[in-house]
Amino acid sequence: MTACGMTAGGVKELGVKELIVPLTPDRWDDFVQLFGPRGACGGCWCMTWRLGLRDFDAGKGDKNRRAMRQRVKRGPPPGLLAYHDDLPVGWVSVAPRTEFVRLEGSRVLAPLDALPVWSVSCLYLAKVARRQGLSSRLLRAAADFAFAHGAPAVEGYPVIPKQAAMPDVFAWTGIAASFENVGFTKAGGRSPARPIYRAVAKLASKRRGSSKH
Numbered sequence: 147m148t149a150c151g152m153t154a155g156g157v158k159e160l161g162v163k164e165l166i167v168p169l170t171p172d173r174w175d176d177f178v179q180l181f182g183p184r185g186a187c188g189g190c191w192c193m194t195w196r197l198g199l200r201d202f203d204a205g206k207g208d209k210n211r212r213a214m215r216q217r218v219k220r221g222p223p224p225g226l227l228a229y230h231d232d233l234p235v236g237w238v239s240v241a242p243r244t245e246f247v248r249l250e251g252s253r254v255l256a257p258l259d260a261l262p263v264w265s266v267s268c269l270y271l272a273k274v275a276r277r278q279g280l281s282s283r284l285l286r287a288a289a290d291f292a293f294a295h296g297a298p299a300v301e302g303y304p305v306i307p308k309q310a311a312m313p314d315v316f317a318w319t320g321i322a323a324s325f326e327n328v329g330f331t332k333a334g335g336r337s338p339a340r341p342i343y344r345a346v347a348k349l350a351s352k353r354r355g356s357s358k359h
Contacts, residue, residue, distance in 0.1 A: 166287040167222050168223035169237075174215060176227060180234040185211055186270050188316065188330040192225070192233060194269045195246035204249075207346050222295070225268075226287050235275035239268040243301065258334045258342060259312055264292040266302040269320045279327075281320055286328040293347045302330055302343045 147279060168182075168311075169177055180322060185191040189206030191214040197205065217224050224245075228236030243265040266288050269281055285302065292300045304320040325343040333344035 164228065164283075166226050166228045166236075167286060168221040168291065169218055169225050169227050170221075170223055173227060174218055176229075176234040177218070177237070178211075180227070180237060180272060181272070186237075191270055192237070192270070194203040195239075195249045195265075198247055198251075215276055223291075226284065226291060228271075228275070228287075229283055231274065233272075236280050237268070237270040238266060238298070239289045239291055240264055240266050242297070247318040249303075254335070254337045254338065254340050255342060258301075258344075262345070263296055263299045263301045265297075266320070268302060268318055269324075270318065281324040282327040285320065285324060285330070289328070289345045291328075295307050297347060299344050299346045301333070302331075303340060304343060306339050306341070 167173070179187075181191065185207065189208075189210055191210040193202055193205065193210040193213055196217070197210075202210070213283070214224075224240040224241050226236060228232050228238075241264060243249060244264050246265055246267050248267060249267060267284060269284060271280055288298045300357070302320055304322045304323050304325050306322055322341065322343065328345075330339050330343040330345045334340040
């Protein structure tokens with residue numbers, strides 16, 4: 147198995163002490179531990195894209211937390227958790243684009259075509275895990291997870307930093323360099339500051355196949 151391979155149990159092994167796994171109901175407490183009492187960012191609980199603006203604002207805090215828990219219980223996993231030494235340190239949200247209500251209604255991030263793509267809508271890292279390459283590893287794991295579930299392509303919506311020291315709070319959809327590091331390429335978009343990056347399943351399969359030789 148290569149460093150970016152997926153085990154039969156769906157666990158992403160990236161090193162002796164680091165794992166990336168789907169968020170299943172039995173890992174809910176770890177998700178809560180990572181997001182903390184404020185739900186990562188002002189009561190978000192990773193429901194920003196999954197609800198219309200009015201419903202999201204009305205649910206900030208406990209309602210969004212309950213909504214996310216129901217989403218996890220309902221399945222399939224809405225994203226992946228990263229662990230280091232059994233401590234949850236990272237999260238990436240990945241699901242079919244149609245799941246993200248607000249994304250579907252966005253003019254800036256309108257669909258590029260009719261392809262039933264999956265979307266990476268959010269990345270969240272604990273402070274101790276930032277600036278160590280974990281974002282790229284989560285993105286690679288998210289793409290592999292989506293491809294394993296039949297996605298023809300995976301999209302991301304990174305920001306383009308205007309300065310070298312961009313505050314973490316503004317990079318919750320990831321930065322372009324992290325996507326490029328794992329093979330995503332710019333596919334389009336209506337705003338230079340908010341491009342759409344895409345990875346295609348057949349390209350990922352070729353990379354995995356070539357790594358065995």
